Amino acid sequence: MRTDAWFAGLAVIVLAVLLATALVAATGASDGTESASEWTPDVPDIHDVDEPTEPSVATLDGDQFNSVQAALDAAQPGDTVVLEGTFEEHVTVETEGVTIAAAERxxxxxxxGGEGTIVTIEAPNVTLEGVWIRDTGHERRGEHAGVFVNGTGATVTDVRLTDVSFGVWINGVSDVTVEGSMIAGREDVFPFTDRGNGIHLWDADDAVLRDNYITTVRDGIYYSWAEGVLTENNTMWEMRYGVHYMYSNDNRLEGNVAANNDVGFALMVSENITLVDNVAANNDGTSAHGILLKDVERSEIRGNAVVANGNGFYIYNAQQNRLVDNLVLENRVGVHATAGSSGGVVAGNSFIENDEQAFATTTAQIAWNDSDRGNYWSDASAVDLDGDGTSEIRHRPAGTVEQLVHDRPQAAVFAESPAFDAVRLAESSFPVVESAGLIDHHPLTEPPHDNWRDYYANHDH
Incomplete structure (x- = not known):
């Protein structure tokens, strides 16, 4: 009797699955006339600025100087040097607490003049505000910067840097703030690796990088041995990596946009990173990752929009991370996990209209769900019999069929065949049919992200 009941229940489940496969995905998918690959962030033209017309003068307490350096040499701690006009020189700041400010932005x-570093800050607590700095040296192996910071507590605000190798280099000092600034490298230098970085942190702790626009450099923001850094609301486009992490722990990135690069966010050999509410869109170059996690551990990757990249996420040997509540939309591969990445939580994500939702190089079966919720999959056959928002039918985003098609692309012509559908049905419906790959035991019936359609039109961030 119990056996009959089991078969009856199984028949109901199979019937529900077959009916669900005939339903249109709950997302109301794009009709094919538009694509998220057309989405771009709102960015300024950093080179669109008028040349100053005022005579060149540096003013300190009513005294006027014909060079910035002369005014700085006369300054006392806490003084402000106000600049107007154009100065062709290189400047070193050695007085604590000095402010260098343009009369207007x-x-x-x-x-x-195309030589060396332009402004070097050696003293602590120096402020540089509203000045346009341009044309550093450009030797391939040089480390020439628009602003080179050797002083703790420096503030660089509302500064425009153009035709620079490195924009702002923070060199082994703490508590530096770079905010509201625009940085553009040399568009005529190729490959990208011959350029410098927009903001370069080396052994720099507790920095704040906020509201900056960065383009045409090698990497937008580069971290090496930098900890306690807050990076928020920056926009980076047309470069190699928008953000590049190496050996940098305990940092937070929030509300940043990396678009139209080779890679959006490349996080490597680091731990305890919080990556929240960022956008990685249309990063489709040679590597083509929206977010790369390589040897990253114990980090929170939450609430990000990963849109129209080659790989939305590329996860390599990444352990004990939380990948939750992200929008993964219209990438060629939503998530590619490899090299033993395991031990974390993958839940609450919306996988919508990716060519291949997920792929894992693994010999084991890996569950992508939390204890009570999984993820939304736009191609899943979801059956919610009790109305709790999760399907009673588990989903295999990367099972036998997906592994076969990934390994043998010529098999893709059979991907929607009845035979392959039968394999998927068996893997999803019958617990006794187990194979290596990814499985979601609690797939969601509706996408948690109701804003996914915004990426089919330009909009403000």
Whole structure:
């Protein structure tokens, strides 16, 4: 009797699955006339600025100087040097607490003439505000920067840096703030690896990088041995890596946009990173990752929009991470996990209209769900009999069929065949049919992200 009941229950489940396969996905998918690959962030033209017309003068307590350096040499701690016009020189700041400010934003230029670093900050608590800095040295192996910071507690705010190798280099000092600034490298230098980075942190702790626009450099923001850094609301486009992490722990990135790069966010050999509410879109170059996690451990990857990249996420030997509540939309591969990445939580994500939702190189079966919720899969056959928002039918985003098609692309012509559908049905419906790959035991019936359609049109961030 118990056996009959078991078979009856199984028949109901199989019937429900077959009916569900005939349903249109709950997302109301795009009709094919538009694509998220057309989405772009709102960014300024960093080179669109008028040349200052005022005579070149540096003012300190009413005294006027014809060079920035002369005014700085006369300054006392806490003084402010106000600049107007264009100065062709290189400047070193050695007095604590000095402020160098343009009379109005972009109303003063310090031009390096294509040689060396332009502004070097050696003293603590220096502020550089509103100045346009341009044309550093460009030797391939040089480390020439628009602003080179050797002083603790420096603030670089509302500064425009153009035709620079490195924009702002923070060199072994703490508590530096770079905010509201625009950085553009040399568009005529190729490959990208011959350029410098927009903001370069080396052994720099407790920095704040906020509201900056960065383009045409090698990497937008580069971290090496940097800890306690807050990076928020920056926009990076047309470069190699928007963000590049190496050996940098306990940092937070929030609300940043990396678009139209080779890779959006490349996080490597680091731990305890919080990556929350960022956008990685249309990063489709040679590597083509929206977010790369390589040898990253114990990190929170939450609430990000990963849209129209080659790989939305590429996860390599990453352990004990939480990948939760992310929108993974219209990538060629939503998530590619390999090299033993395991031990974390993958839940609450929306996988929508990716060419291949997920792929894992594994000999084991890996569960992508939390204890009470999984993820939304736009191609899943979901059956919610009790109305709790999760399907009674488990989902195999990367099972036998997906492994076969990935390994043998010529098999893709059979991907929607009745035979392959039967394999998927068996893997999803019969617990006795187990194979290596990914499984979601509690797939969601509706996408948690109701804003996914926004990426089919330009919109503000």
């Amino acid at each position: 972009d109303g003063a230029v310090i031009d390096g």
